[in-house]
Amino acid sequence: MKILVIEDNKELASSIHDYLAGENYICELALRATEAREKLLFFTYDCIILDIMLPDGNGLELLNFIKEEHINGSILIISAKGALDDKIKGLEEGADDYLTKPFHLPELHARLRAIHRRKNLDGNNIISFNEITLNTNTFELKIHGNELDATRKEFELLLYFLVNKNRVLSRQAIANHLWGDYTDNLSNVDFVYQHVKNLRKKINTAGGDDYIDTIYGLGYKFNTNKG
């Protein structure tokens, strides 16, 4: 996947770059709107990560530019403005998703993948890893071909792990992914623990391997080198 990151903050842009590069994506950076325009005109990208507030222009103007020039690629807005109105505005202007700063990198990645899945309608709704198969359309979870009765949250949790394989997912990042805006309290850590525990138990009972590692006090990791 080829991605253009339009973000004026160098440090944040490099973080995004580093994380996505780790997923073997081709990731390019544009720190200014003008730079972004040039790149958009000359190259094609699968996905564009766009900051709304740029020093030399508004991200929404860039959105219009992308639309007018019929540039392909999914657009994910990252913005410091988290109000519902701002989100609605961004989505109405043609963005595929909207992520509020400060976000978690695994969340950004998961969103990118979700957009990508939605956009590429080649029917590839199946995400699988070894004995685990997830159908993102029907929310079916199969282990060794046998359907597993998992709750919606457990499904989302496993999908999040599979998208961010071999990455340390902090409890906060998981909570944020599972409940979005409704994670106002920080005792979510316990809830995350419970969900992970239940998921591991279910996969284990269905004969699946336990890929989920606990990383000290940090969080969890889907370890593909196991099993």
Added chain:
Amino acid sequence: MKLADKFTLWFLAIILLVTPISMFTTLSNIRNRIDNSEIERLKAVNNEVAEQLKAGIAPDQYSQGRPIAILKIETPLPEKKIQVQKQRCDSTTSVTDECRITVSCYYTINGVNYQVSSYNYVTQSNQILKGMLLTAILKTMLIALVVLLTVRLVSKKILSPFNQTLNSIQKFSIKKKQPLILSDTNTKEFQELNQFLKKMTDKAVKEYSLVKEFSENASHELQTPLAVLRSKLELLTETDIQKNQATLIADMQNAIEKLSRINHSLLLLTKLENQEFEATTEINFTKQALELLTIYEDRIAIKELKVTQHIDREVNVSINATLADMLFDNLLSNAIRHNVKNGTIFLEINQKGLLIKNTGPEPVFPTEELFQRFKKSNQCSNSVGLGLAIVKRICELNNFDIQYTYENRLHMLRVDFPRIVSLEPVQEGNRIILDQDNQIVTLE
């Protein structure tokens, strides 16, 4: 006490004080005048009699209607050639209420010393006093009456610029960011007052918006560094780290999480203060509440809470949809968070309002204080302590009444919706009751 009343009282007091003094001076003046003029006249009479004596004419017993007494005296003339004797007659001796003035003059006519006396009666001061008193009382009463009647009207007119100013200040709201408009006046004091107020409020409005702008910008500007911090820490966790390093990173991540929440909540409060959620529509509160309950379903289940619900199907409240969501979100998440394992949540929503009762540890502070910002029942807990402040603010903005009580080991939060005239009749008794398994049971 009204300003007009104060003025009236002072005015009346002054009149009451001044009237007797002026009466006394007037009385003595009049009496002196009367006496003096009579004395002068009597002197003239005496002189005339003396002239007659000089001319050798035998004077009458009366001259100009005044009785004359002529006395030859052997002794030398006294030093004072004219002697005045005022005989204040009390009513017992005098038939009439008058008093006698006798003027005696001494002459030497043809070598013989004479004393010529004449006297007359003048009106007694009592009589004058009586006449004056009546007038004075009448006058005082008249003034008092007129003052009482007119002072309100006049003060209303004179004080009208002041009252207008007062009105404008009362209506003035710093949050509306509109300058104070005051009407013109030609009274110097009110002009000064208005000028001062105008200057003060303009300054306040300016500074207020500056502060608001600052806090909003600051909150926004904080988001990006927070994002940088968070992402760098996440990248750090990907590296080869030891257990003790992991613990350090986890602590940092917790702190960043908290910082980010505080920032988010403060930004929200700023927006609430700035009235940025003006758009109010009539929403079905039940629908929103049920949606939110679904979102919290798993967390309720994990904490093994028993939820009892009495929710009317149609509860229409006019409120901004985002705010309604935030309101219920905060209340519900609080009820879950501050609950105990295997606890209960009782939820009632109807047209009158919203009631959430939940089990939980006893509050350390008086419950009303928990609405204050950063006030937490458990200071070392992980919560931010802004949730109830946000709830309170939302309620205030929508004229909802909110009460937090702790009774029978239950935390009780009651939000009363303002009474609205609903066109549709509320379907009484047609309630959805959801039990623990979230099966919808409709009671007919």
